[in-house]
Amino acid sequence: MRVLVVVLALAALTVSASAQTAPQRIARGALRVENVPETPVEISERLRQYVNTRSAGFADWLPGGGVLITTRFGDTVQLHRVDRPMGARTQLTFFDERISAAALRPGGEQIFFARDVGGNERFGGYLLDPASGRARQLTEPDSRNEGFVWSDDGAGIAWSYVPAAAPNYDIYVARPGEGAASRVLAGEGALYPRDFSPDGTKLLVQRIISISESQLFVLDLASGATTPITPELTVAYNGGEFTADGRAIITVSNEGSQFRGLVRVDLAGGARQMLTPGLNWDVEGFDLSQDGRVIAYAVNQAGRSSLRLMDARTLQPLPAPDLPPGIVGGLGFDPAGRRLGFSLDSATAPGDVYSWEWRARRLTRWTQSETGGIPAASFVEPELISWPSFDGLEISGFLYRPRTPGPHPVIVQIHGGPENQFRPGFSPTIQYWVNELGVAVIAPNVRGSDGYGSDFLGLDNGPLREDSVRDIGALLDWIDAQANLDKNRVVVYGGSYGGYMVLASMTHYNDRLAGAVDIVGISNFATFLENTSGYRRDLRRAEYGDERDPEMRAVFDRISPLNNIARINKPMLIVHGFNDPRVPVSEAEQVLAAVRRNGGDPWLMIAMNEGHGFTRRENQAAQREAETLFFQRVLRLN
Secondary structure (H helix, E strand, O other): OOOOOOOOOOOOOOOOOOOOOOOOOEEEOOEEEEOOOOOOHHHHHHHHHHHOOOOOEEEEEOOOOOEEEEEOOOOOOEEEEEOOOOOOEEEOOOOOOOEEEEEEOOOOOOEEEEEOOOOOOOOEEEEEEOOOOEEEEOOOOOOEEEEEEEOOOOOOEEEEEEOOOOOOOEEEEEOOOOOOOEEEEEOOOEEEEEEEOOOOOEEEEEEEEEOOEEEEEEEEOOOOOEEEOOOOOOOOEOOOEEOOOOOEEEEEEOOOOOOOEEEEEEOOOOOEEEOOOOOOOEEEEEEEOOOOOEEEEEEEEOOEEEEEEEEOOOOOEEOOOOOOOOEEEEEEEOOOOOEEEEEEEEOOEEEEEEEEEOOOOEEEEOOOOOOOOOOHHHOOOOEEEEEEOOOOOEEEEEEEOOOOOOOEEEEEEEOOOOOOOOOOOOOHHHHHHHHHHOOEEEEEEOOOOOOOOHHHHOOOOHHHHHHHHHHHHHHHHHHHOOOOEEEEEEEEEEEOHHHHHHHHHHHHHHHHOOEEEEEOOOOOHHHHHHHOOHHHHHHHHHHHOOOOOHHHHHHHHHHOHHHHHHHOOOOEEEEEEOOOOOOOOHHHHHHHHHHHHOOOOOEEEEEOOOEOEOOOHHHHHHHHHHHHHHHHHHOOOO
């Protein structure tokens, strides 16, 4: 499955000098807002262009040689087909809810897709018959299902199933047209099927313990027996595919290295062969052609992708396209192994679908996504910057500079995860801030970010959490020294774990910041872990620490922003999706109440039909409008 990345969104909250009573919460459609003023027409009209930029993602190859893509023409992302390069996009699904994954049934015309309701992430799997336009559900209603994979012959499809409150995943297999799905593995922990063996009798399964540790094993579908194929070490694996003869698997692993590379594992003897030796960057994704002859893989080099191909037998490089700097995703060979489909976006161009014919050395563009009528030449390319932190560790990030004279106010955008990495893909939001508001944007990759090696990834774990907050303090020192940046007009902005970083930065550096934007943020690690959905609680404990441990609980009590809210007296923005299964809306509500007790009068925006961030166009537009008004106020923009 090529799963779409859902972009977090925000809305706004400011703190004023006095607030005796809670303001009335006003309904604006599905939005519940407090203190958010009406938006002037000239702002909403210009913002509408940025909100209406589109991107297209590669999902699969279609019979006849066309491509299945995901893009948005209405309010949510849906499935479309494109039968020839740069041809018309024909919409196939018309749901109110987003499509989050899609793939063609091998050997047929049916299309599998997944979607949830209102951002609740209880993804259901559906099979669409293009001839009739009807879709039927394969999964149990109102349950979370993910990690869908087809067998090579299209006879079976496997996936993970977990009730929202449960910690353990099961594996199910359905054979569409042959009755109901059956459970093939009652699991322990977070399990995902990765691939069927070529003969369809076995499944490659991955158990994820944390981003730094996982295990792979083979499940025999007839007997239910499982065979481990990876050592019991603290090693990370990322996906995997059987070789064409079924005797080995190809996977991505950091075993014996700081970085994740391609590895071939022999199933009979367990012998391992590193396919990308000496690669000091992470392999971020790969695909093996169905005949097993060619491997395509993308390498994350300081946030940008390098697309490479190799002969799977000789390990010699094969011709690869010369791509502009950007981010590559959704790699997928056609059944003949001659064409590689993928998505590509960059800081100055939205995502589009391409293919590469490696024998003919021909790169083909299939889509050209609109930019809301805004000239692409106006978009700004970021520069890679770095600065020393409090302990001498070098931290890096991306700086977007306005073309206007400075000194410029600054938005520090902190990514979530915490194991994510800010990468300079296309962001209409950042481009709007830079071009329309004249604000510089810095997106740091603090310690604990992915992409910089295993040691760097673990530097914020457990009791080390606030070291990453100190990296933001060091960034503020760097901003102070830049003549073209205004140190007195800096706002911190972030979502999910980035929301925690925003709140924590305010408790540490309130006097150095003009305001903050908290998006679906964690305000107290203990309450977050107690209330997050059960299927992800153990995964988060592996990163943050276990709130049931008295010593770790004491650390949470000390560092949680909710317990230090009295240190904050600057304007703040809060936004949340009411259906958020990851960071419950209660995290936002308790920050709201604490800010009021502290004498603040925040703006608030809660979307009743969203989850972990806003995905609907009308909500995104309202959120962008509110944040614009907030930035104008706190950054004193003209």
